[in-house]
Ligand SMILES: CC(=O)N[C@H]1[C@@H](OP(=O)(O)OP(=O)(O)OC[C@H]2O[C@@H](n3ccc(=O)[nH]c3=O)[C@H](O)[C@@H]2O)O[C@H](CO)[C@@H](O)[C@@H]1O
């Protein structure tokens with residue numbers, strides 16, 4: 001298993017190109033199942049989760065072509081992916097493939113809508129809570145599907161097709177909103193989704209489906225209205241920049257000090273996180289080129305943050321913010337409201353010398369003067385990168401184990417950080 005070695009203490013200076021968003025690319029790839037024509041996605045990041053979803057779609061008989069890198073191609077440009085779901089040969093998504101990644105469960109919606117049936121294993125993904133799929137299944141039932149759970153699989157049937165309906169989610173769910181949008185796009189008649197997730201990745205999916213001939217309105221608000229169409233056609237769509245990768249590197253710069261341009265980043269996708277970072281003492285300038293993040297001289301100020309659905313502070317940046325506050329001048333509090341078990345990084349940050357007290361969903365962080373390098377273990381995707389942020393500011397060497405978690409969601413992390421002056425290397429094996 002690969003490890004990452006970091007010798008902390010260097011400020012970050014330079015440019016980091018921001019990749020396409022994992023959490024947009026995955027549902028967009030799945031949306032390729034909605035049409036017999038070609039869906040072309042630009043700016044797809046090179047990530048383990050993307051490769052895993054390629055395998056899952058391949059198992060359904062979908063042809064996927066990824067542009068090979070040609071001489072002269074910009075190594076930092078995202079991939080162009082052509083998804084051709086003309087023939088779906090198999091409507092089963094097996095445990096061996098789906099258990100590795102949460103988003104793979106979402107294939108249930110297009111398979112059911114287009115083929116009238118789907119058999120999909122209950123999903124895996126980051127171990128950050130129980131993560132049930134009841135909202136997904138209730139939404140599909142509302143659209144007329146018959147659902148059974150047997151042997152760890154969800155069996156969904158709608159032999160006469162899905163029919164538009166009103167779906168009211170009891171709690172905001174990104175994934176359930178994705179599945180409801182995809183299923184309703186090919187249902188007969190109108191669907192109204194209430195208490196829908198407003199995340200930018202939802203807007204990206206809905207915009208892409210509209211480019212495919214779908215009729216979706218209200219994406220980005222809590223009420224989404226969809227008029228189903230009998231067929232969707234091919235389209236070309238560019239994946240939006242990754243707001244979580246953006247926020248992560250912004251926090252890394254706030255932690256180490258220095259000045260970095262996050263090129264291609266969009267400030268409007270993470271305003272709440274940027275406000276928090278400004279409160280912590282980072283200077284952030286938004287321009288057409290991206291976001292410039294700077295912290296020179298001034299220390300890190302403590303913060304008080306609660307995670308919330310978009311547009312609130314994202315749970316996917318909670319661990320990284322916690323790493324930053326370990327060196328704040330004072331006491332910070334971070335409350336996690338989305339996932340009940342998303343504090344696995346606390347004990348690992350403690351190995352670097354952080355002082356964090358956990359009480360239920362509230363973490364109280366007493367800033368310390370110095371962190372010190374140590375061996376630590378990555379436990380999930382965002383927890384892993386919080387350890388990278390801690391290690392970048394710690395004195396001496398840290399070794400991060402189990403970095404396969406990082407590879408699910410961060411493209412060329414070592415390369416991007418070392419180009420800005422970090423002492424970081426991957427040790428294979
Ligand atoms: C691939 C992807 O895009 N993953 C993101 C997605 O995950 P994901 O879509 O799994 O997260 P949800 O928004 O669905 O989860 C929000 C909350 O709702 C609960 N819930 C969800 C569905 C359901 O059927 N029943 C239920 O109780 C969950 O356990 C959680 O407590 O949104 C999360 C919240 O922003 C992010 O942290 C993940 O990075």
Ligand SMILES: C=C(OP(=O)(O)O)C(=O)O
Nearest residue numbers: 102103125126316381382
């Ligand atoms: C939790 C995440 O991913 P997943 O939903 O795939 O587990 C994430 O992207 O932070």
